[in-house]
Amino acid sequence: IVFILLLGLSGFAFVNLAIDLMPDISFPYLIVSTTYSGAGPEEVERTISRPLESALVSVTGLKKISSTSNKGSSMVTMEFNYGTDLADAANSVRDGLDRIKRYLPTDADPPAIFKFDPSMIPIISLTVSSENRSPEDIRQLAKDMIVPRLEQIDGVATANINGGRDKQVRIEIDASRLEAYGLTVTQLQSMLAAQNLQVSAGTITEGRTSYILTTMGEYTSLEQVRNTVVSYAGGGLVNGRIEQPVSIFIRDLANVFWGYKDQESSVYVDDEEAIRLRIQKQSGKNSVQVAKSVRKRIAQLEKELPQDIKLTETDNSTDQIEKSINNVAQSAISGAVLAVLILFIFLRSVKPTIIIGVSIPISIFITLMLMYFFGLTLNLMTLAGLFLGVGMLVDNSIVILENIYHYREKGAKLEPAAILGTQEMIVAITGSTLTTICVFLPMVLFQSILGIAG
Numbered sequence: 001i002v003f004i005l006l007l008g009l010s011g012f013a014f015v016n017l018a019i020d021l022m023p024d025i026s027f028p029y030l031i032v033s034t035t036y037s038g039a040g041p042e043e044v045e046r047t048i049s050r051p052l053e054s055a056l057v058s059v060t061g062l063k064k065i066s067s068t069s070n071k072g073s074s075m076v077t078m079e080f081n082y083g084t085d086l087a088d089a090a091n092s093v094r095d096g097l098d099r100i101k102r103y104l105p106t107d108a109d110p111p112a113i114f115k116f117d118p119s120m121i122p123i124i125s126l127t128v129s130s131e132n133r134s135p136e137d138i139r140q141l142a143k144d145m146i147v148p149r150l151e152q153i154d155g156v157a158t159a160n161i162n163g164g165r166d167k168q169v170r171i172e173i174d175a176s177r178l179e180a181y182g183l184t185v186t187q188l189q190s191m192l193a194a195q196n197l198q199v200s201a202g203t204i205t206e207g208r209t210s211y212i213l214t215t216m217g218e219y220t221s222l223e224q225v226r227n228t229v230v231s232y233a234g235g236g237l238v239n240g241r242i243e244q245p246v247s248i249f250i251r252d253l254a255n256v257f258w259g260y261k262d263q264e265s266s267v268y269v270d271d272e273e274a275i276r277l278r279i280q281k282q283s284g285k286n287s288v289q290v291a292k293s294v295r296k297r298i299a300q301l302e303k304e305l306p307q308d309i310k311l312t313e314t315d316n317s318t319d320q321i322e323k324s325i326n327n328v329a330q331s332a333i334s335g336a337v338l339a340v341l342i343l344f345i346f347l348r349s350v351k352p353t354i355i356i357g358v359s360i361p362i363s364i365f366i367t368l369m370l371m372y373f374f375g376l377t378l379n380l381m382t383l384a385g386l387f388l389g390v391g392m393l394v395d396n397s398i399v400i401l402e403n404i405y406h407y408r409e410k411g412a413k414l415e416p417a418a419i420l421g422t423q424e425m426i427v428a429i430t431g432s433t434l435t436t437i438c439v440f441l442p443m444v445l446f447q448s449i450l451g452i453a454g
Contacts, residue, residue: 141309
């Protein structure tokens, strides 16, 4: 009954066991990213990257720190010693950022901390194409319809879009007009930002009901943008008369129209411009199962999308995972079958061969159950460990059975032969098993020194 219960739990665990190509390795890296729109690389380095490096260099466990300053962004990469608790390191980094935050430019966004996670690597890439639509229209369709449906799938973290351009309001300023009115681009930017706000205005209580008030100050049309007052000209006492100042509108200085953001990436499928979607899974989720769920959702979307829209799967890393896992599993099954056949040839008896043949799958399934409860994934490394264990199991079984048969040949009955034959081999079997374990023990003891291999 105990073994039946264990096998039942093992079957549940095996179905739900996460499958991946490699084990979930925690890389000891933290990245601090800061956005400073409009600033050049030198200014970003001087005002953001260097102050951040100075504030974070004293974090405990830090092995190396470097920074990259680009136009409008700074990225500080922190490498820690293997074995460092990244949760504690991230807290120390946040403390350092809190101390330096007030010295950073006010126009810069607050620094954000990212942890490098292998699950951030996309598992599936899709392309969305159409012969009749522009890349901008395809991108908008993908944002409105395809991406939300894909991100609803259990196990999908996000779906990123590449290619095409997002729609936006463009304001093209006439430099000569701006100079004539004595204004700067920064002033225009400040005035537009100040008048494009939605601010809470408190509450009004009527009886037992409270109403939340909000000032609707955001732009809703191009005409509102064009009619934004950015400055005043003239006015005051002129020839003994008081004249009102003249309002200067955005339309006096610039052309306002619907346009697109500058294109930063292009995707082509068969020489036709398209949109690419890259799907990332959530950490700890079964990559293969997530990919299967995505494929089912794609089949549903193909029926709902317009007929001229073509959704194509261009890359799926889980196919390689499945292929690798299946190859190793088939090799293991073949090896187990061959081991049982060889046992039968040498033992020349059906009963002990069946005992070993049954013990192999039972041991594997119970181990898979333990792997599930300990949060391990079924990957190339854990499979290799399982098959190493199968080999040791067969070796130990042969030694014990041979000793039991030795007593049987002397005339001992079944039960005494089994007990004595096993007891005599306990020390030898334990010693031989420990020698195999000792081969791998240094890797466990010195894993911090061995780095990624450890």
